[in-house]
Amino acid sequence: xxxxxxxxxxxxxLPLLAAGLTALAKQRHRxxxxxxxxxxxxxxxxxxxxxxxxxLGRHEDEARQVFNFPWFQFGTEWLKLGWVLDPxxxxxxxxxxxxGLLIFIYSVxxxxxxxxxxxxxxxxxxFAGAMLGVxxxxxxxxxxxxxxxxxxxxxxxxxxxxxxxxxxxxxKKAFITTRLGDVALLLGMVWLYSQTxxxxxxxxxxxxxxxxxxxxxxxQTTSLGLAASTGIGLLIFAGAVGKSGQVPLxxxxxxxxxxxxxxxxxxxxxxxxxxxVFLVARVYxxxxxRDIADVLSPSTAALQVVTWVGxxxxxxxxxxxxxxxxxxxxxxYSTVSQLGYMMLGLGVGGVAVGMFHLITHAFFKxxxxxxxxxxxxxxxxxxxxxxxxxxxxxxxVTFATYAVGMLALAGFPLLFSGxxxxxxxxxxxxEWPVSCWPFYFGLFGAxxxxxxxxxxxxxxxxxxxRGHAAEGAAAGNHHAAKSRRHQPHESPAVMTAxxxxxxxxxxxxxxxxxxxxxxxxxxxxxxxxxxxxxxxLAPGTLALMLGSALVVFAGLGLGxxxxxxxxxxHADDADGLxxxxxxxxxxxxxxxxxxxFYEATVIRFNAGCAWLGDWLDRWIWGGAVLACKFITIGLxxxxxxxxxxxxxxxxxxxxxRIGNGARFTSSLQDGQTQNYLRTLALALAALLLLLTWGCKx
Numbered sequence: 001x002x003x004x005x006x007x008x009x010x011x012x013x014l015p016l017l018a019a020g021l022t023a024l025a026k027q028r029h030r031x032x033x034x035x036x037x038x039x040x041x042x043x044x045x046x047x048x049x050x051x052x053x054x055x056l057g058r059h060e061d062e063a064r065q066v067f068n069f070p071w072f073q074f075g076t077e078w079l080k081l082g083w084v085l086d087p088x089x090x091x092x093x094x095x096x097x098x099x100g101l102l103i104f105i106y107s108v109x110x111x112x113x114x115x116x117x118x119x120x121x122x123x124x125x126x127f128a129g130a131m132l133g134v135x136x137x138x139x140x141x142x143x144x145x146x147x148x149x150x151x152x153x154x155x156x157x158x159x160x161x162x163x164x165x166x167x168x169x170x171x172k173k174a175f176i177t178t179r180l181g182d183v184a185l186l187l188g189m190v191w192l193y194s195q196t197x198x199x200x201x202x203x204x205x206x207x208x209x210x211x212x213x214x215x216x217x218x219x220q221t222t223s224l225g226l227a228a229s230t231g232i233g234l235l236i237f238a239g240a241v242g243k244s245g246q247v248p249l250x251x252x253x254x255x256x257x258x259x260x261x262x263x264x265x266x267x268x269x270x271x272x273x274x275x276x277v278f279l280v281a282r283v284y285x286x287x288x289x290r291d292i293a294d295v296l297s298p299s300t301a302a303l304q305v306v307t308w309v310g311x312x313x314x315x316x317x318x319x320x321x322x323x324x325x326x327x328x329x330x331x332x333y334s335t336v337s338q339l340g341y342m343m344l345g346l347g348v349g350g351v352a353v354g355m356f357h358l359i360t361h362a363f364f365k366x367x368x369x370x371x372x373x374x375x376x377x378x379x380x381x382x383x384x385x386x387x388x389x390x391x392x393x394x395x396x397v398t399f400a401t402y403a404v405g406m407l408a409l410a411g412f413p414l415l416f417s418g419x420x421x422x423x424x425x426x427x428x429x430x431e432w433p434v435s436c437w438p439f440y441f442g443l444f445g446a447x448x449x450x451x452x453x454x455x456x457x458x459x460x461x462x463x464x465x466r467g468h469a470a471e472g473a474a475a476g477n478h479h480a481a482k483s484r485r486h487q488p489h490e491s492p493a494v495m496t497a498x499x500x501x502x503x504x505x506x507x508x509x510x511x512x513x514x515x516x517x518x519x520x521x522x523x524x525x526x527x528x529x530x531x532x533x534x535x536x537l538a539p540g541t542l543a544l545m546l547g548s549a550l551v552v553f554a555g556l557g558l559g560x561x562x563x564x565x566x567x568x569x570h571a572d573d574a575d576g577l578x579x580x581x582x583x584x585x586x587x588x589x590x591x592x593x594x595x596x597f598y599e600a601t602v603i604r605f606n607a608g609c610a611w612l613g614d615w616l617d618r619w620i621w622g623g624a625v626l627a628c629k630f631i632t633i634g635l636x637x638x639x640x641x642x643x644x645x646x647x648x649x650x651x652x653x654x655x656x657r658i659g660n661g662a663r664f665t666s667s668l669q670d671g672q673t674q675n676y677l678r679t680l681a682l683a684l685a686a687l688l689l690l691l692t693w694g695c696k697x
Contacts, residue, residue: 004050005065005085008136011047011093012146014040015129022122033118034108037125041101044132048093055090056523063087063526066138066202080200084138087524088351092135092278095359099270099366100128102498106370107262109494110377114260120160124266127153131271135278140189140199140208143282147185147243147275151178154272158259170255177252181242188235195220195228201282214289226301229289233302236283237309244276244339247313251595254332261373264328268335269366277342277358280306281351288350298433303347307432310343311441316592318448322455322577323588326383327372330456334409335365337445341425344438349428352521356513357421359520363509364408364418367502371402374491374499375460382467385459386571392461394488399461401499406457408506410450410556413549417510422446424513427544443551450555455563455576463567515541 018040022033055063068082104124111117130153133146152175159171193199195217196208205212217229224231240246245253253273257264267273280287287302299307317336324330338361346354376383378395392399408416411423426446429439465488490496513520516536522529535541562576578585587593 001065001067002054004047004054005067008047008051008067008083008085011044011051011097012129012132012136014044014047015125015132019122019125019129022118022125025118027116027118030117033121034104037121038101038104038108040125041097041104041128044128045094045097045101048090048097051085052090052094055085055087059526064202066200068138068200068203077197079141080139080198080203081142082138082200082203083136083142084202085136087526088278088281088355089135091355091359091520091524092274093132095362096128096131096135096270096274099362099502100131100266102501103262103265103270103366103370104128106265106373106495106498107260109492110262110373111260116160120157120260123153123156123160124262127157127266127271131275134275138201138207140192140201140283143279144185144189147239147279148182150243150272150275151175151182154178154256154267157263157267158256160259160263164258167258170252170258174252174256177249178242181239181249184235184242185239188232188239191228191235192232195232209283209285214285217286218289227289229286230301233283233287233289233300234305236286237280237302237306240276240279240343241309242276243279244273244343245313245336246276246309246340246343247316248594250313250317250336251598253336254329254591257326257328257332261328261369261376264332265366265369265373268332268369269362273335273339274358274362277339277346277354280343280346281355284346284351299347304434305347306343307347307429307434307438310340310345310347311429311438313337313340314344314445315340315441315448318445318452319588320591321452322448323575323585325385325575327375327385327388327456327460328369328383330385330452331365331368331372334368334449334452337449338365338409341422341442341445344429344442345425348432348438349425352524353424353428355524356520357425360408360417360421360506360509360513363502364405364416364506367401367405367499367506368409370495370499370502371398371405374398374495375402377491377495378488379467380488384571385456386568386573387467388460388465388488389463389467389567390461390465391488394465395490397490397496398499401496401503402461403457404503404506406453408510410453411446411548411552412556413545413552415507417506417508419548419552420510420514423545423548424515426548427541430544443548446548447551447555450552451559454556454559458560458563459568462564464569466568466571 015037018036022036025032064084064086066082066084068080070078071081072079104121107120107124111120114120127150130146130149134143134150137143137146155171155175158174159167161167162171189199192208196213198206198208198213200207201209203210207213214229217232218227220228222228222231242249253268256267259267287306288300290300314337317333317340321330321333321337324333338357342354342357342361344354345357375388375391375395375398378391378398379388382388404416408418411419413419422442426439426442429442430436432438467488511517514536515538516533517529517531519529562580566576575585590596
């Protein structure tokens, strides 16, 4: 076993160690905290690159290496943990450490004036370390431990500005919502252990994702007629639904924007939401397992659920993003939509299809969130796109890099990575034999993505500036000084340099997975990548590329026609889509009233149960306890009365009489001889009288 496999634990351990050391530092040790966090991520990135290099050029059977060790013993059984190095792990390690490192560097500038700078980098390091632990885990138990640590740190970071009620509420909402999925994941983990006797993924043929265990689970059916593998897979997928913000557990993800922008970038690009997609990819053999009777079925039940949930989420979130006005919230719903695409890709095309979009999305979504943070920073914490405008001249570097990220997300043909990764998903959906509807959902989602991103860029970077500075200048000369103070400005180099690096990757990464050279897909499958330009020009592939390109151009053109051709003049002007269809726009702006529906049903039901529980506690159980209390007090008073007036009085009276008898007896023994003789004489006389009386009788 090579050194890198044996010491792969160092990749997550270094950020965790940095978090622990930073937690001991004082708030004024800002340079120490930033240096430790960035340094640990740099070393982890170098180790990840070494792990990635170790997996290159290896066949599928040789590319996976594991290191397992016994953790603790119960009875005669040992519970084992371990880590695995395979192409899936290596690709994720490089992505998480590299994107995370850029976000860490960006955070130095973004959080420069925050008084809790040191604590922020402590939480960032903990977050990154937990996610890296999820990636390397060869045990579902170890993955679950790190999974829950990711949930904890997301709570800490989303609610980092805890003095804001909205941030505190968003943190609680994220924590509770994701716990719903985690309960299902825990149940699936327990069921998996009961079926296989192990939670190790790979263990020399004895792991729960290896053929012997999968065959046994497929053969075992539940009372509902589902194979055990399908039931376990669906429970595990429920955990991924919560973490990756899929319908219906998507509601926490947009509210997570209450945290600092680097947190949003880390959550939406490299860590938390990617964990759910990665989990499905990791347990994909379980999801795809089928028995002999099911071998002719076009897709397993678990993968069909994954496909439909992903397709619905992709369109649902994209529709909501169309009508949002917060720059970060638009990107948040975009993330939900793109995560749906990833799930769709996993369901219809397999691990390589879904993971390729995850990797490309991580770079351009980190770029977009960090670009949005640069805009917010330059506009003095303004997040409403209606109060922006004209920033392409005031913030040229941010605009150029943001435009790259926007085109990559929209899937602009040929030049940007999002086009290639999204097209691969659409191609797999088009070939899916179960139904054609996921393909149409994907096309409609691509149209919406191009539309709402054009809307956002047009409102933020084109037209005239509509923020507070413009309002102050229009109000008169006495507001001129205030207007100059609020004038937008470009962000410092520590923030814009990571944007330029991410923009470059948003372009070049796509060329690693084109139909002509599917290097990434071949790498994950342990095969040699072959260059074949004819595949790019194949009729089916070319027609699909042209169709998706037309859809993207239609979305870009429609967005520009509504928002770029006639930019907003004032912040309070009606939205272009709102002018056309105010009723539809209101429904989209209010997010299909999902939060209100949950408020009226689930939350109200939970509140009713809480009220009932409180009432039962106060008046039934509390009343019973109170009754027991009074009964006990009454019995104690009765016992006291009996003790005082029966037992004690009887005892005292007996003691008094005994004392009187003792005093009388003691008076007979006073030491006077004449009294003794007198008594003896009286006793003798009484004896004589008794004898005389007896003789007469």
